[in-house]
Amino acid sequence: MTNIPLVRTVDERYQSFQIGMSHLTGGETWRTYDDSKGEGEVGQAEQFEAVREARSPANLAHPRLRTLAGALGPFYVRFGGTTTNAVYFQNNDEPRLETPPKGFLTVLTRKSWKGALEFAEAVDAKIVTGFTVSDGVRDEDGTWTPRHAAPWLNYTHSEGGAIYAAELFNEPNAPEPGRMPEGESAKHYARDFAIFSQFMAKHAPDVKLAGPGVATLGVPVKVPSLEHTSPEQYMTANPRPNFDIVSYHFYGAIAERCAPPDSPAGVSADQALTESWLARPDQKFQEHKSLRDTYAANAPIWLTETGAAACGGTRWQPTFLDSFRYLDTLARLAKQGLDAIITHALISGSNGIIDEKTFQPNASYWAALLWRRLMGTRILDAGSGSDGLHIYAHCQRNNTGGVTVLAINLQKTEAKLSLSGYPHHYALTARELNSKTVMLNNRALLLDQHDSLPAINGVERKTKQVSLSPSSINFLVIPEAANPACQ
Structure with a gap:
């Protein structure tokens, strides 16, 4: 990246x-x-x-x-x-x-x-x-x-x-x-x-x-x-x-x-x-x-x-x-x-x-x-992806040099994605696809009693090969990518 x-x-x-x-x-x-x-x-x-x-x-x-x-x-x-x-x-x-x-x-x-x-x-x-x-x-x-x-x-x-x-x-x-x-x-x-x-x-x-x-x-x-x-x-x-x-x-x-x-x-x-x-x-x-x-x-x-x-x-x-x-x-x-x-x-x-x-x-x-x-x-060229796994990339918002990869796994099976850096992983899933409740890294996203937004944090992965859950939407943020196009 x-x-x-x-x-x-x-x-x-x-x-x-x-x-x-x-x-x-x-x-x-x-x-x-x-x-x-x-x-x-x-x-x-x-x-x-x-x-x-x-x-x-x-x-x-x-x-x-x-x-x-x-x-x-x-x-x-x-x-x-x-x-x-x-x-x-x-x-x-x-x-x-x-x-x-x-x-x-x-x-x-x-x-x-x-x-x-x-x-x-x-x-x-x-x-x-x-x-x-x-x-x-x-x-x-x-x-x-x-x-x-x-x-x-x-x-x-x-x-x-x-x-x-x-x-x-x-x-x-x-x-x-x-x-x-x-x-x-x-x-x-x-x-x-x-x-x-x-x-x-x-x-x-x-x-x-x-x-x-x-x-x-x-x-x-x-x-x-x-x-x-x-x-x-x-x-x-x-x-x-x-x-x-x-x-x-x-x-x-x-x-x-x-x-x-x-x-x-x-x-x-x-x-x-x-x-x-x-x-x-x-x-x-x-x-x-x-x-x-x-x-x-x-x-x-x-x-x-x-x-x-x-x-x-x-x-x-x-x-x-x-x-x-x-x-x-x-x-x-x-x-x-x-x-x-x-x-x-x-x-x-x-x-x-x-x-x-x-x-x-x-x-x-x-x-x-x-x-x-x-x-x-800034939109980056992450390639064409493949059937069942769509890959897009932008420069990370508000972080010079960082890259955010959007990986959309349409498949009913787990997918693997190799990156060039260690990502912060934001995985969106749901227990049922027809549910209105969305999970971020297996935690339900809900407003609190004061209508405040929940914390939105990624999980720091210690590997460059990331597993993508079946039927999931994944934002993979690589803050240290040092991409010249994102300077």
Whole structure:
């Protein structure tokens, strides 16, 4: 590990998270599995009602949430999702409107947005968001106007807040019942983005503009509803959008609320540790990287919304089983050239790394915490690994010359790994793969009675050949590696 070459350097906030706009506004979102019904294929609007439920706005000031999120900082926090497309910003201090004005679907109050700004500041997060694009902000010709974005920005500035990056549209290629059954056309998107760009250049020139933010899936079958307009059409439409950040969304499959797990579009727990499942992010990233290289060569590329499965996540996503995908995706895309990845979600019912109802950590929270503490911004070339044993390496965070190896053992048998130094071993396992309780070196990771995080310590190994338990995630830190790329 003394001479592993440098591949590239990644954003300090590479590992980032989404808090859905619905957590600020309240309103409908995906029903959690412990209270679900009518799951299966969804083909008509009325069937969506069976898999969705109303939520109250989340308490982003909750001390436990602040503790957990603060330990992951710095990161980007995206207040986004489909709700953003039709949100009404209530620019007064009156009680929340019971019914949103015509052309809008939900209401964002000053109080809720101020809470979002305060949350971001408290946990060292820079804000990424979108702006309303529904009929409520369009003129008689259907053209987007900034009449809603202007007061929203003005209020943000008046509270001392800042937006780091903004997407005009959440998933312009994705159908939305009502106004856009086939999504937004590339022609109309380009027209509206030009107006948006001019407005932002005048009123918020420091905000980076991201796009096109299209929805993509990793399923091995065509999804006609997402294929009316290609990402390239959005990037090349006239007038051609000038993106500061090239963004896209990706989900590996469709969750069982909307597609049976054994269908081509679905995913089952039996697939969770397979090579084919873990490799699904690669193709869409490479496609967007190629588009970035062609049409916006100097722009970073961000995955601004991602998770295991669209339609609110898999039934097993809160368990240790999904921690393998979570970390493997972070590591493999960082090495390939991704600049930031925004996981959906920080808090959510089935796909949050923190449970939205209890604010207790789900299993992937501990994976995220160890990544944050141990994996630095300099990515090293640890080779290609092998089927069943994925190996990645970064410079150790906050230790000059140190190296951290991430070794993911997907196999049901023990694996061996030879190192060039004596490591501090952080081994994540679980008694059952579908458990929410994660073990660090055979000790359960739990908050204490005061909601303080447990000690996160590795075991010093006295050998350079390390045993990796079956179905385990291992961070192997070599502080004395003296790697020149990590100086």
